């Protein structure tokens with residue numbers, strides 16, 4: 592992952608965007624916005640107690656940095672499920688998608704940015720260069736356990752004929768295992784679903800485990816056929832890097848949201 596900048600926006604950019612000039616992809620940091628503490632400053636999530644005008648201003652700043660109008664940034668109502676919004680025809684009015692409940696967006700359409708909002712959950716970006724398909728997926732523990740990653744890859748495969756072997760993936764900044772402690776219901780969700788519980792969990796006390804969500808993402812991507820060398824991951828975790836990222840757990844829920852974003856130009 593490389594550190595990049597566009598106007599006021601500093602963001603982390605997957606290494607694989609090199610050589611793909613028409614593609615925009617990255618993970619915003621908390622810098623460059625107007626929100627006040629504890630949402631300072633580039634809070635991009637409407638679902639917080641931050642002032643709506645500030646969030647709108649921040650989203651406009653992000654859009655401007657990539658030569659977009661605010662209505663060209665599409666996020667959906669994330670609900671920790673596994674539904675994905677698929678956009679495969681020309682649709683200039685994105686506004687009716689805003690209230691859709693989904694935890695990922697997949698499209699082959701150009702000229703608008705898709706994104707997922709996070710503060711500890713993992714933002715996952717996917718891209719198939721030859722087929723011109725991009726995806727932004729919100730992966731919390733529920734989504735990881737319920738198999739949202741396999742579902743996204745399968746949708747790209749079935750609907751857009753993307754060979755997983757050629758899919759590029761970026762696992763964005765999320766909470767590190769050392770601060771992500773869970774209990775039995777989470778273990779049961781993983782054990783009954785997907786997510787490689789044995790590989791990603793370490794028991795730290797009776798009935799409590801630390802879970803490596805980023806590792807779960809990587810293992811699930813590889814199982815779905817994505818090549819290890821095509822996966823770029825963020826090393827820094829959200830909880831330990833207060834200067835860079837919002838973290839729900841670190842700040843007891845009183846925090847902003849960063850964005851994992853991708854766009855075909």
Ligand SMILES: [Zn+2]
Pocket residue numbers: 766767769770828829830831832
């Ligand atoms: Zn940490």
